[in-house]
Amino acid sequence: MKRLSRFALATALVLALAVPAMAEVSDGVVKIGVLNDMSGVYSDLCGPGSVEAVKMAVEDFGGKVLGKPIEVVSADHQNKADIGANVANKWIDVDKVDVIVDLPNTAVCLAVQKICQDKNRINLISTGASVILTNKNCSPTGFHWTYDNYALAKGTGTAMVKEGGDTWFFLTADYAFGHDLEKSTAEAVTKSGGKVLGSVRHPFPCNDFSSFLLQAQASKAKVIGLANAGGDTINAVKQAAEFGIVQAGQRLAGLLVFISDIHSLGLKTAQGLVVTTGFYWDLNDETRAWSKKWSARMNGRMPTMAQAGCYSATMHYLKAIQAAGTDEAKAVAKKMREIPVNDFFAKNGKVREDGRMVHDMLLAQVKKPEDSKYPWDYYKILRVIPGDEAYKPISETECPYLLEKK
Amino acid sequence: MRLQKIGIPILLALALAAPFVVYPVFLMKALCFALFACAFNLLLGYVGLLSFGHAAYFGFAAYISAHAAKVWGLGPELALVLGTLTAMGLGLVFGWLAIRRSGIYFAMITLALSQMVFFFCVQAPFTHGEDGIQAVPRGRLLGLIDLTDNLSMYYFVLVVFILGLLIIRRAVGSPFGQVLKAIRENEPRATSLGYKTDRYKLMAFTLSAALAGTAGAMKALVFQLASLTDVHWHASGEVVLMTLLGGVGTVFGPVVGAFLVVAIQNYLAQMGAWVTIIQGAIFVVCVLTFRRGMVGEVLEFWRRRNAAGPPAPPPGGGH
Numbered sequence: 001m002k003r004l005s006r007f008a009l010a011t012a013l014v015l016a017l018a019v020p021a022m023a024e025v026s027d028g029v030v031k032i033g034v035l036n037d038m039s040g041v042y043s044d045l046c047g048p049g050s051v052e053a054v055k056m057a058v059e060d061f062g063g064k065v066l067g068k069p070i071e072v073v074s075a076d077h078q079n080k081a082d083i084g085a086n087v088a089n090k091w092i093d094v095d096k097v098d099v100i101v102d103l104p105n106t107a108v109c110l111a112v113q114k115i116c117q118d119k120n121r122i123n124l125i126s127t128g129a130s131v132i133l134t135n136k137n138c139s140p141t142g143f144h145w146t147y148d149n150y151a152l153a154k155g156t157g158t159a160m161v162k163e164g165g166d167t168w169f170f171l172t173a174d175y176a177f178g179h180d181l182e183k184s185t186a187e188a189v190t191k192s193g194g195k196v197l198g199s200v201r202h203p204f205p206c207n208d209f210s211s212f213l214l215q216a217q218a219s220k221a222k223v224i225g226l227a228n229a230g231g232d233t234i235n236a237v238k239q240a241a242e243f244g245i246v247q248a249g250q251r252l253a254g255l256l257v258f259i260s261d262i263h264s265l266g267l268k269t270a271q272g273l274v275v276t277t278g279f280y281w282d283l284n285d286e287t288r289a290w291s292k293k294w295s296a297r298m299n300g301r302m303p304t305m306a307q308a309g310c311y312s313a314t315m316h317y318l319k320a321i322q323a324a325g326t327d328e329a330k331a332v333a334k335k336m337r338e339i340p341v342n343d344f345f346a347k348n349g350k351v352r353e354d355g356r357m358v359h360d361m362l363l364a365q366v367k368k369p370e371d372s373k374y375p376w377d378y379y380k381i382l383r384v385i386p387g388d389e390a391y392k393p394i395s396e397t398e399c400p401y402l403l404e405k406k
Numbered sequence: 407m408r409l410q411k412i413g414i415p416i417l418l419a420l421a422l423a424a425p426f427v428v429y430p431v432f433l434m435k436a437l438c439f440a441l442f443a444c445a446f447n448l449l450l451g452y453v454g455l456l457s458f459g460h461a462a463y464f465g466f467a468a469y470i471s472a473h474a475a476k477v478w479g480l481g482p483e484l485a486l487v488l489g490t491l492t493a494m495g496l497g498l499v500f501g502w503l504a505i506r507r508s509g510i511y512f513a514m515i516t517l518a519l520s521q522m523v524f525f526f527c528v529q530a531p532f533t534h535g536e537d538g539i540q541a542v543p544r545g546r547l548l549g550l551i552d553l554t555d556n557l558s559m560y561y562f563v564l565v566v567f568i569l570g571l572l573i574i575r576r577a578v579g580s581p582f583g584q585v586l587k588a589i590r591e592n593e594p595r596a597t598s599l600g601y602k603t604d605r606y607k608l609m610a611f612t613l614s615a616a617l618a619g620t621a622g623a624m625k626a627l628v629f630q631l632a633s634l635t636d637v638h639w640h641a642s643g644e645v646v647l648m649t650l651l652g653g654v655g656t657v658f659g660p661v662v663g664a665f666l667v668v669a670i671q672n673y674l675a676q677m678g679a680w681v682t683i684i685q686g687a688i689f690v691v692c693v694l695t696f697r698r699g700m701v702g703e704v705l706e707f708w709r710r711r712n713a714a715g716p717p718a719p720p721p722g723g724g725h
Contacts, residue, residue, distance in 0.1 A: 039682050075675040078682075081538055081633040082435065082625065087675055089431050107633045110540040114630075130537070137540070175528045176535030204528065 025068040025327045026096065032058070032314060033097040035087060035112065036127060038076035041230050042104040045258040046127040050102045050310040052297050057314035065321050073097065077108050084108035088115045098327050099124060099317055102310050106130040106177070113142040120329045122336075124317060126309035129229075129256060130177070131184075131392055134356040138399035141329045143336065143355045146309030147278040149177075149256065150184050151361055151390040155276030156253050157188030159363045159383055160223050165251055169221035170199035171212050171236055173228035178204065181255050182227040197221045206232055209239045217245060229256040234265055241269040258304045262378050267369040270378075274365050276390075279305035279345055280379050283362070286344040302376040312345035313357075349387070354399045358387040417658075421564055430556040431628070436668040437567045438625040443648040443660030444574055445617035450646075451655030452578055453610045454590035455505070458513040458642050459520025460618050462500070463493035465637030466523055467619030472539040472632035473532055482545045482553055486566070486623045493619020494612055496523070501611030505604055508593075517639065524637045538633030542626060553627070563624055570617050575657060577613060586610055647685075651692050653699025662701050 034054050036046045051074045058070045073095065077084035084105075091097035092115070100116060103109045104127035116123040117139035124143050125133060131150040133142065157168075168189050172178040178201070186196045197219045200212050206228075213236070216224045224245065226233050233254055240252055254261075257275040281291035281302045290311070294303050320335035321327050341349030346359035364379035372378065397403070424433055442464050449455045471489035474480045480488065504515040527533045534540075544553040553559045577583055588596040589603050596603050626632040635641065644667060652663025667685070674681045696703040 039680075076677075076681055077675070078671065080635040081540075081631050082629045082635060083671060083675065085629050085631060086431055086435060086672055090429050090672075094429055107536055107538045107540075107631075107635075110537055111629070111631050111633075114541050132537070176537060203525075 024325065025066050025321075026098070028068055029096070030065055030068060030070045030318075030321065030327050031091075031095065031097045031099075032070065032072045032317075033088075033091045033095075033100045034072065034074040034102050034310070035077055035084060035091075035100050035108075036074075036102040037079050037104050038074075040079050042079070042127065044260040044264070045304045046102055046104050046306045046310070049294075049298055049301070049303060049307040050126065053294060053303065053307045053311040054101055054314045056294065056297075057311045057318070061315065061318045065318050066325065066327075070318070077105070079105050079108065081105075081107040081111045085111040085115060088112045092116075092119050092121055098122065098329075099314075101314060102126050102306070103128045104306070106133070109133055110137055113137065113139050116329075117141055122317065122329050122332060124310075124313040126313055127306040130180075134352075134354045135392070135398040136400075138354050138397075138401070140355075140401060141333045143313065143333075143351065143357060145313040145357045146305050147276075147361065148356070148391070149181050150392045151278075152276045153181055153184035153255055154188040154392075155361050155363055155385045155390050156255055156274060157185040157194075157225075158192045158389075159276075159385065160251070160253055160274055161189055161192040161194035163382075165223040165253075166194040167221040168194060168196045168223045168225050169216045169219040170196070170225045170227050171209070171216060172199055172201050173204040173206070173232055174201040175204050177229070178227045182225070185225055185227065185253075185255060199227075202228070202232070204228070204232065207235060209236050210243075212236075213240055213243050213245065217243065217248075217250065221250065223251050223253050225253045225255060227255050230261075233257060234261055237265055237273060238269055246272045258306065259302065259376070259378060260304050262366055263301075263376070267367060267372055267378065270366045271368045272366060274363070274382070275379075276385070277305050277362050277364055277379070278359070279303075279308045280362055280364060280381065281308075282377065282379070283381065290344045300375070308345050312341065312343050312349075315343060316341050316351075352394055354394060354397055354402055356391060356394075358391050360387050361385040361390040425557055425560045430560045432668070432672055434556075434560055434563045434628045435625065435672070436665045437563050438621045438628060439645075439648065439668050440661040440664035441567050441570045441624070442618050442621035443645050443652065443664045444571060444657075445614045445621065446645045447649045447654060447656075447660040448574055448577065448617070449610060449614040450649060451659075452583060452590060453586045453607060455508070455607065455611070456513045456646075457504070457516040457611075457614070458639070458646070459500070459516035459518075459523075460615075460645050461637050461639060461641035462520035462523035463497055463615040463618040464622035464625075464641060464645075465527065465632070465634075466496060466622070467493040468622040468626035468632040468636050469527060469533050469539060471623035472542040472626040475545060475627065476539060476542045477532075481549060482547055482562070482627055485545075485627065486620065489623025489626070490616050490620045493622065494616035497612045497615020497619075498608070501608050501615065505607045505611060517642070520637070520642060521639065524634070524639070527634060527637050533632070533634075536634055538631055539626075540631050542630040542632070544627050544630060559628065563628065566620065566624055570620055571657070571661075573613075574617065577610075578657070582606070582609070647689060649699075651689065651699055653702030653705070656699070656701045656705060659699050659701035663699065666700075 034051045037043050038047050075087045099122040101124045103125045109128035122141045126146045129149045131148045134144045170182045172182045200215050202212050252273050254273050254275045262270050320332045324331040324335040337351045349359035351357050363383040446460050467489035470492045471485040474488045475485040500519045648663035648667050649660045653659025
């Protein structure tokens with residue numbers, strides 16, 4: 001009996017000593033894993049540039065949090081959900097990674113977010129687009145930082161109607177993502193008093209847009225909405241330029257366009273395109289200062305919103321660890337929701353209960369070649385869209401754990 | 407055959423001990439692809455038919471079993487069987503169409519049919535397009551063993567893999583397999599001996615598709631997701647790569663090839679853009695230096711040492 005009580009006492013002591021130690025930094029290091037596309041279609045808009053942005057955040061934070069070192073690892077998910085899931089599992093189980101950042105490609109996002117939720121780790125999505133990540137598939141420890149397709153569709157749709165582009169025709173990539181984008185944009189257009197004259201669905205991926213563009217031209221709509229992404233958008237814009245569509249008075253609205261796409265298209269082809277973006281490097285002194293620092297490390301390129309978002313998200317995560325005094329995911333997630341986001345990327349950004357980071361978006365138009373004064377001088381900012389207006393209101397949430405609370 | 411007598415127990419022991427040394431999820435993935443490559447090799451190595459659309463059976467079975475496990479709430483074993491049967495049915499229909507031609511035409515027909523499956527998967531509502539079916543429950547095996555534990559899942563995968571391999575070995579070693587090899591070497595002669603070659607080819611095709619389906623269905627359970635990656639033609643290309651690297655027409659060749667390719671994809675993921683370049687370089691080196699594939703070269707070396715005879719011509723297939 002005596003031995004038993006002594007054993008119990010010893011156990012209690014060990015536990016008492018162990019608990020506060022656990023409440024600090026697990027494994028004595030905070031490991032950040034950047035998981036994205038390093039070799040495929042998205043590598044320009046996130047890829048190594050995102051890794052560099054995360055490293056800059058760690059350096060600017062001082063390389064240490066709560067006195068423990070911060071490490072950055074990265075991997076290429078090759079746009080395959082199984083490779084993404086495999087890396088995420090291994091990172092968490094074997095390599096003790098605490099947070100997974102960036103995550104382009106919705107299929108990979110969904111897989112990794114679920115793994116992080118099950119294993120109690122944080123994931124910060126910057127490049128991933130789908131609004132379901134903070135709705136139907138939300139996670140208490142998953143955050144969506146830079147933009148989502150709802151905000152882009154709504155931003156561009158509403159703003160263009162306000163400017164007189166009140167009749168629309170859609171070129172839609174024929175798969176769930178395209179349909180979604182068309183639906184959200186069409187809603188925004190009709191809500192602001194515009195009219196959708198029609199739409200045409202093109203196969204995905206598509207190389208020849210001529211017949212679709214002719215239909216769009218014949219519709220006499222003032223705006224042609226491109227409800228597609230990546231290579232499809234680039235092809236559509238190029239071929240629209242060949243048809244002289246913009247010169248003839250119709251406007252193109254890109255619903256998911258990154259500045260790197262404009263860079264590869266060139267201003268001559270892309271001029272006049274209206275886009276919504278979460279970040280523009282040349283907005284003010286603060287954004288310029290950070291972007292130039294990044295640019296010096298990336299052969300003179302300028303950051304996309306996704307890359308800048310990675311910096312902001314990582315910085316916020318580290319601040320939350322500092323404030324929470326631990327790197328345990330739930331405690332950090334709680335702090336991340338409490339602290340406002342204030343950096344060059346977002347002013348008074350707010351992390352909502354569903355994991356959505358709400359910040360102001362920018363409506364921009366691609367400049368004419370003669371208006372561009374220096375390299376990467378691509379956008380004319382038409383309007384700042386307040387965050388609460390841009391993002392899907394939380395009252396319309398489909399997030400299961402929020403609905404349960406209600 | 408001394409090699410087999412020593413080799414197989416060693417391999418089995420390695421397979422049993424492996425999850426304690428290597429990360430089990432990686433091993434499971436490699437085993438899924440290994441079975442896929444073995445199924446493919448049944449067709450390329452033993453019948454000489456180069457199918458360029460095996461992703462269709464692999465990926466579609468993954469969708470079916472993921473849907474069965476997630477939406478219909480079936481157990482893992484039933485989901486696996488359902489995936490296999492679907493792939494088998496698909497293989498029967500596609501095979502029936504494709505075996506009317508041979509060589510490059512056969513490859514093109516299988517590619518076209520698998521692209522149809524791909525576009526079906528992009529569009530069909532139950533696959534959720536490019537989001538894929540996510541959060542598939544692994545469930546309990548026969549209602550008893552909890553498969554959420556990586557270790558028990560690994561042994562389940564291993565058992566299915568060994569069963570698949572045994573089926574292939576049995577098929578290849580049987581009189582049926584002899585006829586297949588005869589068709590590979592000289593189809594008109596096999597016909598003149600009275601064999602209905604089309605029927606044999608169709609049987610082999612269906613068997614291969616069914617096993618590819620088993621592999622795909624298993625992968626969906628391992629990763630708890632089914633996505634477009636597995637029905638994309640890249641997956642069809644990858645399985646060709648695995649089989650050629652390991653050794654066409656050998657039982658273990660595709661297994662080695664699959665482990666190699668999956669290891670490159672996973673362990674070199676840290677190297678970023680270099681993954682695909684390294685993969686390409688290895689392939690070029692293999693094609694230039696050992697045309698029989700890794701296992702093929704080893705077996706050839708063994709054979710030559712024992713027999714000291716002239717080297718056999720590298721297998722090419724009869725198309």
